[in-house]
Amino acid sequence: MLKNSKIISKPDIHQASPTMGKVAVVKTEPENVIEDYEKLLEISNYNEALVENNRSLLKVNISWQHYYPACSTAPWQLEGVGKKLIKDGYKDLLAAHNGTVVVDPEEGRYNNKHKLIEDKLGLKHVVLDQPPIKWIKYKPKNELLVLDKVYEDELQIPEILLDTNIIHLPTVKTHVFTTMTGALKNAFGGLLHRNRHWTHSVIHETLVDLLQIQKEIHSGIFAVMDGTFAGDGPGPRAMRIHTPGIILASADQVAIDSIAAKLMGLNPMEIPMIRLSHEKGLGVGDPKDIEILGDDISKINWNFKSNENTLASRGQKLIYHGPLKPIEKILLRSFIAPWAFLASNIYHNKFWLPFIGRRRIKSAMKTSWGKLFNSYKY
Numbered sequence: 001m002l003k004n005s006k007i008i009s010k011p012d013i014h015q016a017s018p019t020m021g022k023v024a025v026v027k028t029e030p031e032n033v034i035e036d037y038e039k040l041l042e043i044s045n046y047n048e049a050l051v052e053n054n055r056s057l058l059k060v061n062i063s064w065q066h067y068y069p070a071c072s073t074a075p076w077q078l079e080g081v082g083k084k085l086i087k088d089g090y091k092d093l094l095a096a097h098n099g100t101v102v103v104d105p106e107e108g109r110y111n112n113k114h115k116l117i118e119d120k121l122g123l124k125h126v127v128l129d130q131p132p133i134k135w136i137k138y139k140p141k142n143e144l145l146v147l148d149k150v151y152e153d154e155l156q157i158p159e160i161l162l163d164t165n166i167i168h169l170p171t172v173k174t175h176v177f178t179t180m181t182g183a184l185k186n187a188f189g190g191l192l193h194r195n196r197h198w199t200h201s202v203i204h205e206t207l208v209d210l211l212q213i214q215k216e217i218h219s220g221i222f223a224v225m226d227g228t229f230a231g232d233g234p235g236p237r238a239m240r241i242h243t244p245g246i247i248l249a250s251a252d253q254v255a256i257d258s259i260a261a262k263l264m265g266l267n268p269m270e271i272p273m274i275r276l277s278h279e280k281g282l283g284v285g286d287p288k289d290i291e292i293l294g295d296d297i298s299k300i301n302w303n304f305k306s307n308e309n310t311l312a313s314r315g316q317k318l319i320y321h322g323p324l325k326p327i328e329k330i331l332l333r334s335f336i337a338p339w340a341f342l343a344s345n346i347y348h349n350k351f352w353l354p355f356i357g358r359r360r361i362k363s364a365m366k367t368s369w370g371k372l373f374n375s376y377k378y
Contacts, residue, residue, distance in 0.1 A: 037080025049251035172227035183223035204272035232304030254283025
């Protein structure tokens with residue numbers, strides 16, 4: 001396991017941070033996106049949220065091992081943020097990935113060109129839910145909504161995350177279970193082990209609990225969200241692809257998700273994870289109370305649809321919230337659970353991607369952002 005650097009605590013940073021309730025936004029183009037990421041971080045005063053001498057983890061988002069625009073962290077997102085942190089003196093910098101029961105992290109890291117950027121910047125990487133990362137039992141300091149019940153007081157987290165800065169790298173997209181997915185959802189893959197699907201029936205409350213835990217264990221939390229490509233519809237793996245060319249950053253995980261939701265044409269306070277986090281004082285979720293730094297986005301509404309499902313998600317919702325709820329534990333927590341993972345893989349990888357997704361990818365690759373992705377070559 002990688003050794004931790006010298007730790008300098010920054011207690012209660014987010015309860016008193018002057019960056020709470022503030023979101024930086026920059027409109028960008030492919031030819032200057034790296035410079036615009038530097039501009040975005042400067043506008044956001046990101047260094048006020050982090051402790052420079054502590055280890056900092058760039059929490060990469062991989063929602064599919066295949067490349068699908070807007071689905072996972074963009075290579076220019078990782079490059080722009082990584083270059084700025086290195087330039088500003090963050091020496092102990094690490095890329096953090098995670099796998100899922102349906103996504104291979106190493107294959108995803110390669111296909112999404114994260115490995116290329118990590119090699120270019122000289123970044124080491126870890127996969128949080130694989131050896132040699134050690135997982136330890138964690139007792140939360142504050143009352144949780146659901147996680148202590150789901151895991152029956154056996155909640156575990158990766159030891160490597162303790163007393164570190166975490167910089168989340170989500171993308172702007174909708175989600176079949178959480179309406180939209182951003183900074184809050186990005187912690188889902190890092191803080192919970194591969195049985196994290198146990199929480200899908202209470203996913204909004206789970207994400208609120210994870211934000212609470214992050215505030216307890218991290219010396220700093222920050223998020224940089226990429227909306228160069230963005231996705232609407234049944235996300236994260238069956239979306240329609242758009243190219244709005246907007247990037248966002250904030251120390252307030254609730255606020256950045258709120259503004260991303262608003263850009264998508266959604267009502268942030270109707271999304272339970274945002275509303276509950278706002279009510280618990282974990283961040284600012286009401287857009288009228290959020291200060292926008294940078295470009296004017298007051299008239300933007302992309303009119304994304306977030307109430308669509310795939311065949312796979314309809315089946316899952318029958319288990320989580322429908323008539324199959326009484327046998328949820330048998331279906332998803334017993335020896336027969338792999339059937340669900342296999343069904344998801346067959347649907348997304350063998351049917352949806354070759355017959356629907358490939359056409360959308362081909363069209364996206366003809367855009368300026370698609371050409372930029374293709375310019376990143378191993």
